[in-house]
Amino acid sequence: MxxxxxxxxxxxxxxxxxxxxxxxxxxxxxxxxxxxxxxxxxxxxxxxxxxxxxxxxxxxxxxxxxxxxxxxxxxxxxxxxxxDDFSQFSIETKSNDGRLIEAVRKLKPNLKNAIYLYYYEGYAIKEIAEIVKANEHTVSTWLVRGRKELKKMLGGDFLEEDETA
The missing domain is CATH 1.10.1740.10 (RNA polymerase sigma factor, region 2, helix turn helix motif)
Structure with a gap:
């Protein structure tokens, strides 16, 4: 304790x-x-x-x-x-109007966690896999799917494209 x-x-x-x-x-x-x-x-x-x-x-x-x-x-x-208004959390977004963070919040939990840990917290795919207890390839797939979903929702390219992930 x-x-x-x-x-x-x-x-x-x-x-x-x-x-x-x-x-x-x-x-x-x-x-x-x-x-x-x-x-x-x-x-x-x-x-x-x-x-x-x-x-x-x-x-x-x-x-x-x-x-x-x-x-x-x-x-x-x-x-x-x-x-609720979550503005006090002041998570940096690449979009000034906050659409990106709201779109991330709408993703399925695994995609949301992978995107958040990779882009906002700066974890590597291997580290994310250890944290969420998943295979590295699975985490990479979540990142790819998450990016695609965000692109569909936002109609643009708000995240840095990193197709190696």
Missing amino acids: ASELELQQAIDKYASEVRKICFIQCKSEADVDDIFQTVFIKYFERKEPFIDEQHEKAWIIRVTINACHDIFRSWFYQKAVLT
């Missing part, structure tokens, strides 16, 4: 990243807050030590994505309509 000091340090270090991942996934600010709390409660209760800082960060991302998936399964989440 983590100490209160370790928990506070983890919150200081990863709060922004956890909130950004939740923002990409969720339909309400309350869901973001719930997931944030869930992630750090699990961190506090974790008994095994982390190998290094990268392992800790990957664990935080994986737990955040899993908590988001848990919310997806609820009836309320599937039927709720987005009404």
